[in-house]
Amino acid sequence: MMKTLRQKPILILLLVNVLIGAFTFQRYGLSWDEPLFYDYADALPYAYSPAEWFSGRFDLNNAYGASGGDHANRGAAYLVLARPLVLLIQSLGVDFAAAWHFINFLTFQLGVYFLYRLARKFTAPLAALAAAALFAWQPLLWGHAFINPKDPPFLVFFLGAIVFGLEMIDAPKNANIFFAALLLGAASATRVLGPLAGGLVFLYALSKARRANLFKPLAIYLTLSIAICIALWPYLWSNPPLRFLQAFGFMSDNPTQLPVLFNGQIYAADDLPRRYLPTLLALTLTEPVLILAALGVLFSLTQRRPPAALVPHFIFLLWFLIPFGYVIFLRPPMYDGYRHFLFMLPPLFLFAGMALEKIFHALSSYWLRAALLTALLASGIFAIAQLHPYQYAYYNAFIGGSGGAFRQYETEYWLTCYKEAIENFGAQNVNLFVKREPAIAAYYAGASLHIRDYRAEFGKIQSGDFILVNTRSNEDKKTFKDAPIILQVERAHAVFCEVKQIP
Numbered sequence: 001m002m003k004t005l006r007q008k009p010i011l012i013l014l015l016v017n018v019l020i021g022a023f024t025f026q027r028y029g030l031s032w033d034e035p036l037f038y039d040y041a042d043a044l045p046y047a048y049s050p051a052e053w054f055s056g057r058f059d060l061n062n063a064y065g066a067s068g069g070d071h072a073n074r075g076a077a078y079l080v081l082a083r084p085l086v087l088l089i090q091s092l093g094v095d096f097a098a099a100w101h102f103i104n105f106l107t108f109q110l111g112v113y114f115l116y117r118l119a120r121k122f123t124a125p126l127a128a129l130a131a132a133a134l135f136a137w138q139p140l141l142w143g144h145a146f147i148n149p150k151d152p153p154f155l156v157f158f159l160g161a162i163v164f165g166l167e168m169i170d171a172p173k174n175a176n177i178f179f180a181a182l183l184l185g186a187a188s189a190t191r192v193l194g195p196l197a198g199g200l201v202f203l204y205a206l207s208k209a210r211r212a213n214l215f216k217p218l219a220i221y222l223t224l225s226i227a228i229c230i231a232l233w234p235y236l237w238s239n240p241p242l243r244f245l246q247a248f249g250f251m252s253d254n255p256t257q258l259p260v261l262f263n264g265q266i267y268a269a270d271d272l273p274r275r276y277l278p279t280l281l282a283l284t285l286t287e288p289v290l291i292l293a294a295l296g297v298l299f300s301l302t303q304r305r306p307p308a309a310l311v312p313h314f315i316f317l318l319w320f321l322i323p324f325g326y327v328i329f330l331r332p333p334m335y336d337g338y339r340h341f342l343f344m345l346p347p348l349f350l351f352a353g354m355a356l357e358k359i360f361h362a363l364s365s366y367w368l369r370a371a372l373l374t375a376l377l378a379s380g381i382f383a384i385a386q387l388h389p390y391q392y393a394y395y396n397a398f399i400g401g402s403g404g405a406f407r408q409y410e411t412e413y414w415l416t417c418y419k420e421a422i423e424n425f426g427a428q429n430v431n432l433f434v435k436r437e438p439a440i441a442a443y444y445a446g447a448s449l450h451i452r453d454y455r456a457e458f459g460k461i462q463s464g465d466f467i468l469v470n471t472r473s474n475e476d477k478k479t480f481k482d483a484p485i486i487l488q489v490e491r492a493h494a495v496f497c498e499v500k501q502i503p
């Protein structure tokens with residue numbers, strides 16, 4: 001066992017992460033987007049039931065859950081694959097929300113392994129491990145890994161599709177083809193940008209075409225990927241090409257106009273300035289990441305090497321620049337930070353690993369390398385502990401941490417603080433009016449606490465009642481702003497939600 005760990009140090013990193021996750025996953029509260037998405041997961045088995053197929057009453061709309069109008073055209077791959085594991089965790093006595101959070105986190109650890117595996121193709125073991133640790137211990141990603149069943153799984157599938165896709169081209173064995181197709185199909189059946197991973201793999205194949213006959217493995221790869229995508233996304237079944245294009249069109253022009261707090265101002269989600277994404281990238285990743293990534297790009301593209309050896313680096317650049325350019329130039333609606341584009345982050349860590357390899361090579365002392373790596377990881381580790389369980393609300397020292405970003409940028413925008421607020425509230429047989437998403441608060445409230453919908457029942461609020469309001473878009477400042485605050489949930493001088501009492 002010890003020999004295996006020494007030979008494959010990534011296993012130590014994964015083991016540490018899983019152990020920490022196992023002891024902390026029950027602290028994370030439900031997020032705004034989770035309840036209806038998991039209801040969709042519970043409805044999906046209907047689509048895969050032979051008894052329903054031959055009942056004479058089969059209606060695919062029954063597979064979309066209570067929010068079919070919102071979720072039918074959302075990719076179902078992760079929900080289909082993860083739900084059996086969630087049920088297994090629930091059978092051990094874990095509540096529904098926490099079970100999902102643990103499986104979400106384990107899925108992200110698969111992504112950490114994929115990143116190490118890809119980095120290992122281009123760097124020495126220590127640099128690859130450093131890149132994987134830097135990736136795994138980003139507070140933003142650590143927090144999303146528990147509470148976000150949409151974007152991190154897509155990141156994992158996309159990253160896996162690249163890893164096995166490149167390995168398939170280098171060694172087109174049956175196992176490589178199958179895993180490459182499985183992950184590309186799952187990525188495409190999670191988000192409509194999934195096929196971009198396949199496009200990058202085909203670019204890599206073009207660079208190898210003169211030296212290998214890749215037609216047959218690529219044909220199998222493409223066919224199998226399409227079949228897996230359709231199998232994992234029931235919405236496509238009636239007309240796969242048309243339904244996929246409809247989903248692509250909707251996601252490309254998401255009509256939402258949610259208010260977004262950016263640089264102290266409230267913008268509509270479809271009217272954000274072009275600096276939104278670059279600013280958030282600079283402020284929400286730990287301080288060394290962009291510097292190391294830029295150095296990695298510089299080192300990798302200025303070294304003397306055959307043009308073919310530069311192809312993977314060019315592909316990694318495109319992996320980042322295509323979605324980045326899409327946001328900058330076409331300005332699609334953006335909200336909840338840049339969570340929809342988390343999948344473009346792995347190349348930054350791959351290039352960071354390449355920079356670290358150069359730096360480690362210049363440091364002859366093992367202790368100097370260890371000291372440097374510790375310093376690079378320290379800010380992320382400290383913030384993960386300090387912000388727990390709200391790590392996704394992280395901002396770095398360039399703006400003074402999450403406290404410095406408070407009231408200037410969105411922090412805890414998904415209302416996971418409701419869990420802690422309800423648990424600490426303690427009052428019984430009182431009305432607690434919840435400004436947004438009362439179902440989340442109700443999940444954690446006992447029978448003696450009466451959860452009411454603030455917006456639907458505003459006229460029924462009376463003196464002595466209580467209000468639970470979040471600080472997303474500074475909403476708390478607009479809601480009974482003069483009412484006394486009796487409870488706050490905060491970390492690092494950033495307030496996430498409050499309970500007020502009506503005078």
